[in-house]
Amino acid sequence: MNFNTTFAEFPKEVKLLIGAFLIVLSVGYFTGFRFVNETTENTPTGIQENYLGNEDDLEAKVMKFKKPKREMLTIIHTHILSMSVIFFILGGLVSFAKLPAWLKKSLMLEPLLSVLLTFGGIYLMWSGYHFMRYVVMISGILMTTSFILSVVIVFLQLFKRNKAEI
Structure with a gap:
């Protein structure tokens, strides 16, 4: 899975x-990540309460209600479409990186699965x-890890000086 062209x-x-x-x-991406932290506190319970509400918890600091079906479909629809485009473009950039084949394939496909x-x-x-x-929490962690690794690898290889330039 090697292209003849590299970032150099x-x-x-x-x-x-x-x-x-x-x-x-x-x-x-990290603005969205910050929003997720604000709404779920990055915990499994917080994730569940954000979508299913917490009306039964009399000691809750913030009252949350179950999201209606239309809102859920809108959230899921917009996120799957937009994030698939983000990871398609980022995967395309990773395809130009000099990496072991297994790592390149992982960084290109894992976030789409996540x-x-x-x-x-x-x-x-x-x-x-x-x-x-x-599952949501683990896949979100894997997706974010793949995002960070992909961006760092592409950025480093993009501006890496060739020995011929020095």
Whole structure:
């Protein structure tokens, strides 16, 4: 799975465009990550309460109610579409990186699988399969780890100096 072209062969302007894209993409991704932390406290219970509510918890600091079906479908629809495009583009960039084949394939495919597991898991949890909150959390961690690794690898290889340039 090797292309003949690598980041070293890209024109400087294209490297700058990709670098700027990675920075803006990361700001957007981690803003969303911050929102998830605010709404779920990054815990399985917080994830469940965010979608199923916590009306039964009389000691809850913030009262939350079960999300209606239309809102759930909108959340799942928009996130699966947008995140699949994000990880398709990022996977395309990873394809130009010099990496072992197994790592390259993992970074290209794992986040797409995690998108399905995370948002499919959210819907299943909302539908009554409460154990899916753990699948959602684990797949979210894997998706974020893949995102960070992919961005760091692409960014480092994008601006790595060739020995011929020195």
